């Protein structure tokens with residue numbers, strides 16, 4: 063950490079007078095070296111130890127931690143940029159997991175997130191890489207516990223997995239902030255609480271339970287009884303219209319018609335809304351907008367695809383030419 067001062071997340075950083083644009087950066091997952099390459103590619107330079115751009119601000123869509131080889135480096139870069147006002151960040155489901163995994167429940171003999179083989183495995187690299195740096199981890203966890211859950215920047219929006227107008231409006235009404243807090247995280251650990259459902263929706267997206275006894279075995283070995291659904295589908299009819307994940311649905315389910323209850327679980331993102339940026343969904347290949355106002359920036363950096371960014375100026379229709387990315391190479395053995 064370069065700064066001793068704690069980042070102020072309680073207000074979005076106003077653009078400086080020279081600021082012209084935003085570079086929105088996808089899931090890093092411990093690919094700290096790729097992050098440095100991407101920042102350099104986009105004209106950011108390191109001054110007094112902090113990456114910065116004279117005319118632009120970076121916005122991270124979350125999931126800086128877990129899985130990859132350089133989690134401490136990645137967190138240090140992001141934390142220092144945010145602390146100095148050169149970047150903003152929204153919380154990803156992996157930051158939330160790491161915080162809850164490390165935080166004992168004040169009234170119960172348990173952690174906020176259950177320790178079991180599945181949950182332990184998801185956060186293993188982060189705790190391993192911080193094993194000899196417990197004080198740094200403590201400081202990062204405190205910072206994580208006050209991150210924004212979403213950013214409404216006026217001419218664009220940012221969230222980790224799903225922009226849900228209903229939950230966001232209700233959250234602002236209840237808490238009068240776009241940030242989370244240790245108290246709200248504690249409440250969110252109750253799965254049926256409003257904040258529990260909200261965090262799940264914004265940080266993990268909408269999903270639909272597979273019918274009967276179907277199970278999808280994902281490429282990374284997890285068994286899933288749900289599939290991830292789009293929040294931007296227009297008038298979806300079948301499972302195939304809403305599925306959005308790297309692991310394909312069993313073929314016979316593709317044409318299955320969504321029932322009313324399943325449709326109720328979905329959320330929509332109107333055509334005439336400002337662009338929304340998010341990560342989370344493990345895309346691959348050449349980065350491009352999903353729709354004129356919908357853009358996922360997770361291009362599977364930690365699976366040796368790309369770390370991607372969208373370089374936004376004032377356009378309201380996303381431009382396929384405005385992505386930057388770096389390739390992430392497997393380590394040489």
Ligand SMILES: [Mn+2]
Nearest residue numbers: 089125342360
């Ligand atoms: Mn992710």
